[in-house]
Amino acid sequence: MIILSLFLNKISVDQFMKYPHSEVEAKWQKFWEENKIFNTDLTDIEKKLYCLVMFIYPSGSKLHCGHWYNYGPTDSWARFKKLQGFNVFEPMGYDAFGLPAENYAIKTGVHPQDSTFENIKDIRNQLKAMGCMYDWNAELMTCVPEYYKWNQWLFLQLYKKGLAYRKNAPVNWCPSCQTVLANEQVENDGTCERCGTPVEQKNLTQWFFKITEYAEELLDGIEKIDWPEKTKSMQRNWIGKSIGAEIIFTIDGFDETLTVFTTRPDTIFGATYMVISPEHPLVEKITTDEYRTAVNIYRNEVKNKTEIDRTSTAKEKTGEFTGAYAFNPATKKLIPIWIADYVLMTYGTGAIMAVPGQDERDWEFAEKFGLPIVRTVQPPDDFEGKAYVGDGEAINSDFLNGLNISEAKEKIINWLEENNIGESKINYRIRDWLISRQRYWGTPIPVVYCEKCGEVPVPEDQLPVELPYDVDFKPDGGSPLARNESFVNTVCPKCGSDAQRDVDTMDTFVDSSWYYLRYLNPKFDKAIFDKDLAEKWTPVDMYVGGAEHATMHLLYARFIHKFLRDINLVNSDEPFNKLIHQGTITNKGAKMSKSRGNVVNPDKFIEDYGSDVFRMYLMFMGPYELGGDWSDKGIVGVDRFVQRSYSLIKNFDNIKNITESVERLPLDKLTDIEASIYKKVNISLVKFTREVENFRFNTAVAVLMELLNELTKNIDDVSDEVKLYSLERFVYMIASLAPHLGEECWSIIGNVNSIYKSEFKFEVDPEALVVDNVTIGVQVNGKMRGTIEIPLDSDESVVKEAAWNEEKVKNHTSGKTVVKEIYVKNKIYNIVVK
RNA sequence: GCCGAAGUGGCGGAAUUGGUAGACGCGCUAGACUCAAAAUCUAGUCUAGGCAACUAGGUGCCGGUUCGAGUCCGGCCUUCGGUACCA
Numbered sequence: 001m002i003i004l005s006l007f008l009n010k011i012s013v014d015q016f017m018k019y020p021h022s023e024v025e026a027k028w029q030k031f032w033e034e035n036k037i038f039n040t041d042l043t044d045i046e047k048k049l050y051c052l053v054m055f056i057y058p059s060g061s062k063l064h065c066g067h068w069y070n071y072g073p074t075d076s077w078a079r080f081k082k083l084q085g086f087n088v089f090e091p092m093g094y095d096a097f098g099l100p101a102e103n104y105a106i107k108t109g110v111h112p113q114d115s116t117f118e119n120i121k122d123i124r125n126q127l128k129a130m131g132c133m134y135d136w137n138a139e140l141m142t143c144v145p146e147y148y149k150w151n152q153w154l155f156l157q158l159y160k161k162g163l164a165y166r167k168n169a170p171v172n173w174c175p176s177c178q179t180v181l182a183n184e185q186v187e188n189d190g191t192c193e194r195c196g197t198p199v200e201q202k203n204l205t206q207w208f209f210k211i212t213e214y215a216e217e218l219l220d221g222i223e224k225i226d227w228p229e230k231t232k233s234m235q236r237n238w239i240g241k242s243i244g245a246e247i248i249f250t251i252d253g254f255d256e257t258l259t260v261f262t263t264r265p266d267t268i269f270g271a272t273y274m275v276i277s278p279e280h281p282l283v284e285k286i287t288t289d290e291y292r293t294a295v296n297i298y299r300n301e302v303k304n305k306t307e308i309d310r311t312s313t314a315k316e317k318t319g320e321f322t323g324a325y326a327f328n329p330a331t332k333k334l335i336p337i338w339i340a341d342y343v344l345m346t347y348g349t350g351a352i353m354a355v356p357g358q359d360e361r362d363w364e365f366a367e368k369f370g371l372p373i374v375r376t377v378q379p380p381d382d383f384e385g386k387a388y389v390g391d392g393e394a395i396n397s398d399f400l401n402g403l404n405i406s407e408a409k410e411k412i413i414n415w416l417e418e419n420n421i422g423e424s425k426i427n428y429r430i431r432d433w434l435i436s437r438q439r440y441w442g443t444p445i446p447v448v449y450c451e452k453c454g455e456v457p458v459p460e461d462q463l464p465v466e467l468p469y470d471v472d473f474k475p476d477g478g479s480p481l482a483r484n485e486s487f488v489n490t491v492c493p494k495c496g497s498d499a500q501r502d503v504d505t506m507d508t509f510v511d512s513s514w515y516y517l518r519y520l521n522p523k524f525d526k527a528i529f530d531k532d533l534a535e536k537w538t539p540v541d542m543y544v545g546g547a548e549h550a551t552m553h554l555l556y557a558r559f560i561h562k563f564l565r566d567i568n569l570v571n572s573d574e575p576f577n578k579l580i581h582q583g584t585i586t587n588k589g590a591k592m593s594k595s596r597g598n599v600v601n602p603d604k605f606i607e608d609y610g611s612d613v614f615r616m617y618l619m620f621m622g623p624y625e626l627g628g629d630w631s632d633k634g635i636v637g638v639d640r641f642v643q644r645s646y647s648l649i650k651n652f653d654n655i656k657n658i659t660e661s662v663e664r665l666p667l668d669k670l671t672d673i674e675a676s677i678y679k680k681v682n683i684s685l686v687k688f689t690r691e692v693e694n695f696r697f698n699t700a701v702a703v704l705m706e707l708l709n710e711l712t713k714n715i716d717d718v719s720d721e722v723k724l725y726s727l728e729r730f731v732y733m734i735a736s737l738a739p740h741l742g743e744e745c746w747s748i749i750g751n752v753n754s755i756y757k758s759e760f761k762f763e764v765d766p767e768a769l770v771v772d773n774v775t776i777g778v779q780v781n782g783k784m785r786g787t788i789e790i791p792l793d794s795d796e797s798v799v800k801e802a803a804w805n806e807e808k809v810k811n812h813t814s815g816k817t818v819v820k821e822i823y824v825k826n827k828i829y830n831i832v833v834k
Numbered sequence: 835g836c837c838g839a840a841g842u843g844g845c846g847g848a849a850u851u852g853g854u855a856g857a858c859g860c861g862c863u864a865g866a867c868u869c870a871a872a873a874u875c876u877a878g879u880c881u882a883g884g885c886a887a888c889u890a891g892g893u894g895c896c897g898g899u900u901c902g903a904g905u906c907c908g909g910c911c912u913u914c915g916g917u918a919c920c921a
Contacts, residue, residue, distance in 0.1 A: 188917055230838055230916075237837085240920060262921060347920045361919055429920055547915085620859070622847060626840080634846060637859045699848070702858035777854040782902040784854055822901050828853045832901050
């Protein structure tokens with residue numbers, strides 16, 4: 001009686017038990033960790049594959065949907081590669097320095113280091129619960145001396161080569177973050193990339209990395225990397241190369257000269273006035289008394305305008321005459337010098353020769369202030385606009401007349417060079433990377449200032465310059481480190497007399513510009529990273545992260561990588577061979593953010609459905625690179641798929657004990673239904689592989705669902721051999737998208753080892769892909785009128801007969817004249833009638 | 835303004851090189867199981883007309899190329915990214 005009820009109980013449990021996701025996921029996570037399944041042997045480089053996601057910022061808000069959307073699918077790609085036999089290295093770490101931790105400290109009094117370590121602890125657990133195949137041996141964080149010491153070392157190497165330097169320059173100041181920002185970190189509307197506050201301009205002495213030295217190479221390198229076209233073009237625009245000339249203009253009555261940069265030196269005969277930036281150093285000197293008051297008022301107005309004011313105003317040109325005149329070396333005429341804010345001090349030379357005839361802005365300005373306009377390129381007869389910027393014959397240009405733009409450019413540049421008043425010149429929009437930050441929670445800049453010796457870099461053997469724990473970080477615009485006397489006061493490494501440390505810290509983008517090299521051995525203490533491993537494992541094969549880093553992190557990392565190559569530490573030109581951006585998951589049309597209150601918390605879904613279902617649902621939602629608006633509507637569909645997969649496998653537990661795994665089955669010995677399943681499995685393998693390899697996870701999931709439908713329908717009618725053959729391959733594919741379920745199923749069918757340690761590789765049987773019958777469409781006048789099933793590669797005559805036998809074809813052609821018939825082999829048969 | 839991507843059922847989305855539009859899933863409808871419900875299973879589901887076979891229309895809009903267009907070309911509209919006086 002007891003036995004019977006137990007027996008019944010077991011049956012009912014087996015039949016109706018839902019997939020116990022919590023237990024299964026916990027079980028396999030433990031198994032993977034204890035058996036070190038995902039610790040990569042970095043010495044084995046034969047089939048090495050470095051798969052990297054942008055590391056995580058350990059803020060208090062923990063893992064959100066965006067992280068899952070970034071990490072889950074990428075991990076699935078990596079897992080599939082692992083199953084294919086690649087030696088995959090997939091690390092994870094923490095981008096742990098940065099403003100939010102410090103702002104949190106100001107608000108709550110919790111020290112950034114304490115809150116960061118606390119967050120990392122939580123996030124690490126969350127990451128582990130995701131069940132990604134991260135190699136936890138490689139885990140790193142940037143906020144510990146073992147890491148940031150090498151930021152300082154990197155700084156010193158750049159300094160040695162003259163690529164880290166200090167200068168006084170107008171810089172972007174964020175009054176809310178209380179620090180300066182790099183140009184890349186200012187949004188196009190002049191607000192702070194991090195907090196959205198309008199950025200102000202300040203003159204400060206700051207440290208810069210000379211990224212401009214690599215401008216040309218950064219531009220060229222874009223051609224060699226497999227990155228999204230969009231991202232590459234953003235970098236091209238950011239670097240902003242333009243080819244032209246510099247021309248020197250003498251100023252009437254002064255020894256000083258004005259140098260301008262122009263991409264159109266050929267239009268110099270049309271330069272009827274000049275404009276210099278209001279901030280230009282010569283303004284003071286050349287302005288005549290008559291105009292001084294107006295000029296000063298204008299300069300003050302401009303100074304007080306924020307970027308927002310400057311761009312939001314209706315773009316009407318403004319400016320003032322300085323009273324001074326320059327000498328146009330081509331026309332030999334005196335032309336007035338104006339100041340206007342449409343000329344930027346930060347681009348080119350801060351001065352232009354204005355050629356209204358060929359430049360829309362100059363035309364607008366000239367029209368407004370009644371300045372002369374001379375065309376120097378003949379517009380076409382039907383041209384109706386104002387300034388003409390297209391190609392044409394030079395006119396009003398003396399010895400250039402009759403030449404087209406490029407000929408005229410060449411000739412005028414020769415003329416300028418012969419007369420020593422100019423030369424050809426390439427200009428870049430990109431500016432040096434400002435790395436000083438007036439904040440606490442970052443890498444101290446390893447420089448001391450000595451009264452006798454001046455600026456002295458800290459010697460390498462004295463690194464790291466440790467970030468002190470005891471610091472008063474109230475936001476008053478000064479660097480918090482400045483208030484820590486025991487940090488500031490030191491001795492000069494050169495002469496031993498009293499000296500002060502630099503109190504700024506580095507931009508955290510320095511940390512992230514080489515972290516992918518450190519992952520290979522984060523405990524390495526002899527150098528910044530293990531050069532031997534770096535040369536073997538970089539460039540990174542697959543890099544996945546947000547598109548918002550296009551002109552920040554992704555540009556800085558390319559720069560630093562090239563520098564590391566130049567000091568012989570890596571042997572490749574680019575850090576990231578292939579780059580993919582995940583799309584953004586929005587909620588109700590807006591980006592998820594705490595302030596909008598539309599953040600979707602993944603935890604509830606993990607609890608209800610498990611991490612496999614949640615990850616697979618994110619993948620199934622749509623194209624990975626597009627992202628989309630969040631909705632949990634369809635998640636039950638993925639859950640059903642998991643349940644159905646599980647119960648299918650459950651029906652065949654330990655099937656491996658009955659029959660053996662084989663690489664192939666002989667098609668001609670299979671029954672019709674076996675053959676059809678066998679073919680379906682192989683076709684699915686081919687499709688699935690293609691989809692996953694290209695990050696098209698939504699269709700990869702669809703392939704598996706289709707296969708599951710087929711298997712549930714027909715698997716009872718095939719031999720054990722075919723059953724095992726099909727189920728093994730089904731599980732193999734599932735394992736990359738739903739790793740825990742995959743392992744569980746793998747073990748249910750009778751395997752003892754992890755599927756990720758399986759030596760068995762599931763190759764496609766090409767025989768199974770051969771189709772013998774095709775269904776072709778029959779059309780009349782291009783409209784579908786039926787389909788016919790015929791053997792592959794049938795002759796036209798066979799198809800023709802079958803087509804004309806179709807009832808509908810007869811109906812639609814009767815009483816009409818056949819004009820022609822078109823046969824596209826194995827695809828379509830079209831009859832054209834009149 | 836300029837550059838880029840996108841626009842397909844009630845919804846998320848599929849559709850190598852132009853060749854059966856709507857795979858897969860959600861939702862919905864009907865049926866089976868159940869005292870009943872949920873879950874599950876089976877069938878159906880682009881729209882309009884028809885009991886049906888079928889007919890007509892249909893991939894943002896207008897036009898074109900073609901035997902044939904979601905896919906190619908020209909002109910627009912909308913949405914989302916990026917960028918903005920860069921001389």
